[in-house]
Amino acid sequence: MVSGDGERLSEIAVRALRRAGLRGILQAGSAGLAAEGDDLLTVGDVPHALLFPRLAAVVHHGGAGASAAVTVPVTADQPFWARRLAALGAAAEPIPFRSLTAEELADSLPQVVKRQAYSRAAARAAHHMAIENGARQTLETVRRLTGG
Secondary structure: OOOOOOOHHHHHHHHHHHHOOOOOEEEOOOOOOOOOOEEEEOOOOOOHHHHHHHHHOOOOOOOOOOOOOOOOOOOOOOOOOHHHHHHHHOOOOOOHHHHOOHHHHHHHHHHHHHHHHHHHHHHHHHHHHHOOHHHHHHHHHHHHHOOO
């Protein structure tokens, strides 16, 4: 989501993970994230549905297509969804991209890794979304609003 900031973001991620004493996987993405070391792995495109359930915590932009424990919203709808995830208890408070530092990220990571409440809340939200018929509810709302 942040093209051209790959070097800076990679450095922040590496410093935060090491400061928190955690291993990490960096998904290169459009920013071109990359890191080396025995405690880090850089990957290309990996389906979030396969990767996220196997991780203790995920740091992402907070867009509607992803959910996890630490959000760093960048643009558009991401701040909204990041706040919603925190309100649901599935994520720590968002860290705005403009103020992102390795220290702040390192402070957030251990809390979401150690607290089971975040993963339980994320699982409840995922279950709710899986059984919800969003298309039908959207159609009913549009009909109600348009008098159709």
